Amino acid sequence: MISFKLNGQRVTAEPGATILETARFFGVPIPTLCDMEGLTPFGGCRLCVVEIGDGEASKLVTACTHPVQEGMRVRTASRRVVDARRMVAELLLASCPQSKTVQDLAASMGIHRQRFRQEHEDCILCGRCVRMCSEQMMSGAIGFQGRGRERRISTPFDRASELCRRCGGCIQVCPACELRCTFNEPERAVCGGCANLSPPCVDHGQFDDMQCYMDPCAACRMSGA
Amino acid sequence: MNTAEIQAIVTKHQGKPGEVLSILEDIQSRYSFLPEDALRFVADRTGHPLRDLYGVATFYKMFSFRPRGKHLVSVCLGTACHVRRAALVAEEFESKLSVRAGETTPDGDISLESVNCVGACALGPIVVVDGHYFPNVKKASVKSIIDRTRGGLDRIDPNKDPRVFPVEVRCPRCNHSLMDPAFPIEDHPSVRVTISFGACHGWLRLSSLYGSFTIVSEYETPADTVCHFFCPHCHAELLGATSCMECAAPMVPMVIEGGGIVQICSRRGCRGHLLDL
Numbered sequence: 306m307i308s309f310k311l312n313g314q315r316v317t318a319e320p321g322a323t324i325l326e327t328a329r330f331f332g333v334p335i336p337t338l339c340d341m342e343g344l345t346p347f348g349g350c351r352l353c354v355v356e357i358g359d360g361e362a363s364k365l366v367t368a369c370t371h372p373v374q375e376g377m378r379v380r381t382a383s384r385r386v387v388d389a390r391r392m393v394a395e396l397l398l399a400s401c402p403q404s405k406t407v408q409d410l411a412a413s414m415g416i417h418r419q420r421f422r423q424e425h426e427d428c429i430l431c432g433r434c435v436r437m438c439s440e441q442m443m444s445g446a447i448g449f450q451g452r453g454r455e456r457r458i459s460t461p462f463d464r465a466s467e468l469c470r471r472c473g474g475c476i477q478v479c480p481a482c483e484l485r486c487t488f489n490e491p492e493r494a495v496c497g498g499c500a501n502l503s504p505p506c507v508d509h510g511q512f513d514d515m516q517c518y519m520d521p522c523a524a525c526r527m528s529g530a
Numbered sequence: 531m532n533t534a535e536i537q538a539i540v541t542k543h544q545g546k547p548g549e550v551l552s553i554l555e556d557i558q559s560r561y562s563f564l565p566e567d568a569l570r571f572v573a574d575r576t577g578h579p580l581r582d583l584y585g586v587a588t589f590y591k592m593f594s595f596r597p598r599g600k601h602l603v604s605v606c607l608g609t610a611c612h613v614r615r616a617a618l619v620a621e622e623f624e625s626k627l628s629v630r631a632g633e634t635t636p637d638g639d640i641s642l643e644s645v646n647c648v649g650a651c652a653l654g655p656i657v658v659v660d661g662h663y664f665p666n667v668k669k670a671s672v673k674s675i676i677d678r679t680r681g682g683l684d685r686i687d688p689n690k691d692p693r694v695f696p697v698e699v700r701c702p703r704c705n706h707s708l709m710d711p712a713f714p715i716e717d718h719p720s721v722r723v724t725i726s727f728g729a730c731h732g733w734l735r736l737s738s739l740y741g742s743f744t745i746v747s748e749y750e751t752p753a754d755t756v757c758h759f760f761c762p763h764c765h766a767e768l769l770g771a772t773s774c775m776e777c778a779a780p781m782v783p784m785v786i787e788g789g790g791i792v793q794i795c796s797r798r799g800c801r802g803h804l805l806d807l
Contacts, residue, residue, distance in 0.1 A: 439579070448581025450588040453646075461584035462566060462595075468580075 309377040324368040324379055325353055333381050336390065336410060338397070338480060339431035340369045344440055347432045351393045352410070356380040365389055391416065400426040406480035427481065430456060434475035442474045535560065536568050538778070540575045550578055550586055554593060562598040591645055599634040599641040601679045603627075604658040608647030611654035619655050620644055622672040640679060659683055694741035698787035704764035708784060710735060715744055721784070723768065724760040727751060733762070740792070743801055751798040756780070759796060776802035 306317045311333060318327040323346060328335050338350040348370040355368045357379055365386065368379075380386060391414050398411045399421035407429070432449065435458060439445040446466035450459055460466040536557065543552040553576070557568050564587055573580040587593045605620045620631060623642055627635055634641040650656050653665035657675060662683045664675055696718045699708050710722040713735050720735035725747070732748030734757075751757060759768040759782040770783035770793055779797040781804065786792055795802035 435581075439581075445579040445581055448579070448585045450585050452589045455588075461569075461580045466581075 307373050307375050309373055309375065309379065311379050312381055318373045320373075322373050324355055324357075324366075324371050324373055327373055328355075328368060328379075328381060335368050335381055336394075336413065337369060338406070338410065338429075339433060341433055341436075341478060344433065344436040346370045347436065349430060349432050350397070352390060352397075354386055354389050354393070356383045356386050390414065395420055397429055400424045401429050401481045404429075404481045428458060429481045430458065431480060432458075433478040433480065434458060437474045437478045442470070442472050444468045444470060444472070447475060533571065536571050537575070540572060544576060549576065550583060551590075554583070554587055558593055563594045563596055566595070591643065594641075597634070597638075599638050601640045601660050601683075603640055603642050603675075603679060604645045604648065605631070605642070606646075606648050606650075606654060606656045606658070607644045608651065608654070610647075610651035611656055614655050616655035616667075618669050619657065619667050619672060622669045623657075623676075626672055626676055640676070691741065694739050696738050697740050697792060698738065699784035699792060700787065701761035701764060701766070702768065702783050702785045702791070703761055703766040705785070706761065706763040707787075708761070709738065713746075715746060716742060720746070722762055723782075724762045724765070725751070725757040726760070727755045727757040734759075736794075740805065753799045755798045756796050757798065772804070774800060774802035775804075776800055 307320050307322075308315060308317045310316070311328060311331060314331075316327060316331055318330075325335055325337065325340065325346075335353050335355065337353045339347045340350075340353065346367075346369040348367040351367060353368040354365045355371075356363050357366055357371070357377055358364055359378060363385075368381070394407075394411045394414050395416055397407050398416065398419060401407050402419065402423045403425065430449070435448055438447050446469035447458055447460055450457055460469070539553055539556045539560070543549045543556070546552065550572075553572055554564060557564055557572070561568070569583050569587065570580060572578070573583050587595070603623060605616060605623055607616050607620060624630055627640060627642055629635055629640075629642055631642055631644040645658075648656055648658055648663070650663060650665070653663065655667045657664040657667045659675060659679050660683055664671070667675070698719075699721055700706060701708055708721050708723060709719045711719040713720045713722065715735060715737040716739055718738045721738050722733060722735050725732065725734045727749075730749040730751075734745060734747040734751075737744040756779045760766065761768060768782045768784065770781050772781045772793060773779060774781055774795040774797065777795060777797050777800045779795055779800065779802075781793040781802070782796050783791050783793045786807070790805070790807035793804040793806070
């Protein structure tokens with residue numbers, strides 16, 4: 306067993322456990338977004354940052370990917386952590402203001418005003434769908450592409466992947482694409498007509514060449530928009 | 531796509547750490563782009579999912595999914611170059627070549643691309659053409675860079691370059707000199723051999739300058755053809771035991787006057803060679 310300090314309290318954890326798992330076990334709240342039970346930790350959203358180390362050597366690490374170490378001192382709510390987390394939440398809110406998940410997250414941190422220009426992105430690159438697709442659905446149809454500003458998620462060569470079984474798992478776990486389904490931002494809505502909570506591309510056989518991640522989306526085609 | 535070629539590339543790198551990058555690099559340099567079939571083939575053979583290969587291929591600027599031109603012009607738009615007005619340089623290239631960044635001129639000669647730092651920030655704005663760095667590029671110097679690119683930057687002057695020196699060679703079998711003073715290439719007697727490929731059988735004259743790859747031949751040999759080389763005197767095939775380190779084709783040995791053996795690759799277009807003194 307590994308013994309370390311969590312917010313000043315001495316706790317023990319199994320070797321190989323992450324800070325996040327241990328904190329959850331002891332009831333210490335750490336907000337997460339890209340983390341999901343059943344998927345491998347990714348460390349992409351940076352919401353779960355915690356501070357480890359002392360003084361000059363202290364640093365921020367993602368709790369979801371950082372394994373516990375003997376004698377480490379973890380602070381989950383220090384000034385630095387709270388500030389960093391707030392900034393991440395504000396940036397996420399700016400890039401994806403229509404997402405209920407992101408809105409709730411921001412609200413829970415007391416962010417009630419938008420500082421940055423809203424981008425209305427479709428994707429925050431949390432990678433949940435990519436991991437869902439390959440790890441739970443054993444498919445691997447979608448993946449990350451490009452780099453920097455051009456980074457996005459799509460199928461290889463932007464064509465319908467023969468690996469996709471249209472299970473809808475990617476849509477199910479997406480915290481950002483609620484726009485398409487909830488239709489609360491008409492001028493930005495991709496399909497302009499799918500006030501529809503069940504993804505039509507999953508249920509219907511007529512979209513042989515279409516997938517949710519493609520542009521235009523299958524729902525768009527269906528409504529003829 | 532040539533399946534055997536891709537398979538050879540995969541076999542060469544498979545199992546090593548970072549194999550994906552090495553394989554993609556080799557395919558890119560062989561075809562000047564990554565054909566979709568090749569990527570699917572690599573995914574199938576290496577077990578890496580296609581989405582990961584595609585992700586790696588789109589992550590790095592050095593990979594392209596469309597055939598690139600003979601010359602690659604990279605205009606740096608990194609921060610240091612940007613503040614020194616690299617954007618103007620890039621625009622000038624676009625208007626002079628009449629293509630946008632990421633495109634190739636219709637004649638397939640020059641591909642233009644923008645990159646986000648080539649690691650030579652002190653020299654900015656910087657333009658890299660086929661591995662040659664042009665520092666402090668101004669709008670006015672764009673035209674001369676394009677002209678030099680079209681002229682070929684890799685061309686070396688055999689009379690000035692110290693890496694180039696003349697050799698005299700003999701047939702390893704009959705020891706007859708292969709030099710042909712009556713047919714000089716680059717002001718030196720050429721090396722005469724006989725080659726055959728397919729139904730063609732004729733003479734080939736090579737520059738005797740070590741480091742020069744100039745040849746003159748009776749029949750135009752298609753690129754990538756592996757030829758048989760013969761001594762024009764004893765008609766024995768010039769065949770050694772080694773194969774080319776670049777492309778694995780058989781090497782052609784010739785004895786150097788004064789000791790030593792020079793071996794050249796028998797594949798047309800391959801520059802693989804060995805010098806053993």
